[in-house]
Amino acid sequence: MxxxxxxxxxxxxxxxxxxxxxxxxxxxxxxxxxxxxxFLAQVNVRLDAKGPAADAVALALGLQLPLEPDTVVRAGELTALWLGPDEWLLVGPPGTQHDLEGRIREAAGEEPVSVTDVSAQxxxxxxxxxxxxxxxxxxxxxxxxxxxxxxxxxxxxxxxxxxxxxxxxxxxxxxxxxxxxxxxxxxxxxxxxxxxxxxx
Incomplete structure (x- = not known):
């Protein structure tokens, strides 16, 4: 069995x-x-807020990562939380974490970026x-x-x-x-x- x-x-x-x-x-x-x-999707993102990856990622996600400390930006069902000068937490509907990861990695290309699925955390x-x-x-x-x-x-x-x-x-x-x-x-x-x- x-x-x-x-x-x-x-x-x-x-x-x-x-x-x-x-x-x-x-x-x-x-x-x-x-x-x-x-089961909300939660993806931790670290990148240079002033680098080219930030604009590319924002375009791919359809929302600007917040730059003011301790603020939130929301677009549709996706929410971005400012955690630090180069760190954000993206929160989305259940099951969307792999799509978010893929979009961020593709948008960043060769630029340095860290993308971690922390949904289970x-x-x-x-x-x-x-x-x-x-x-x-x-x-x-x-x-x-x-x-x-x-x-x-x-x-x-x-x-x-x-x-x-x-x-x-x-x-x-x-x-x-x-x-x-x-x-x-x-x-x-x-x-x-x-x-x-x-x-x-």
Whole structure:
């Protein structure tokens, strides 16, 4: 008999917590909305922001890589996060990572560029609702006021003592993405659920 374990569909690191996240959302009456966004494509890109590869890659992707620190650029379903002067994280729909990698490598040609699929490294939690900022503020040292960390901002920071990439989505009602390493996702989910009890 064939070993089906090798052909089983992938399982997200928070599949076991989906019911608890949904229950917390219902119990809060919409004050907070918690959910996992599993399997988003995540591709780390490093290149010279002033070199010819940057323009070629931007053209191939259909979006300009953000040059201002801690900002986000979005075009269609593709989001680019500034992580450093020569480093970005591209986030796209599930299953698009190989296409993104190929487009970047082809566009860069012989120019020096590093492209790494890190999709399996992290999962993404959605934290939304009118009290989303208050919930995140329980465990994040950043000033999350909309004037400081409004739509289109991102940061590498700690949330509940866990390293994350925090993204303020491009509409205030869209809430936040919390990109967290898969090995810490369960802990961070428990932390968020515990902190959310204030709004239940």
């Amino acid at each position: 064939a070993d089906t374990a090798l052909t089983a569909p992938p399982r997200s690191p928070l599949a076991h917590a989906a019911g608890r996240l949904a229950a917390a959302t219902r119990a809060s009456g919409g004050a907070v909305r918690l959910a996992e966004l599993p 992290r999962t993404t939690l959605l934290v939304a609702g009118p009290r989303a900022r208050d919930l995140l503020a329980h465990g994040c040292a950043l000033d999350l006021h909309p004037r400081v960390f409004g739509p289109g901002r991102c940061a590498q920071t700690a949330l509940g003592r866990t390293q994350v990439v925090l993204v303020a989505r491009d509409e205030a009602r869209a809430g936040f993405w919390v990109l967290v390493r898969s090995s810490f996702a369960g802990y961070l989910t428990d932390w968020l659920l515990d902190a959310a009890t204030e709004y239940v």
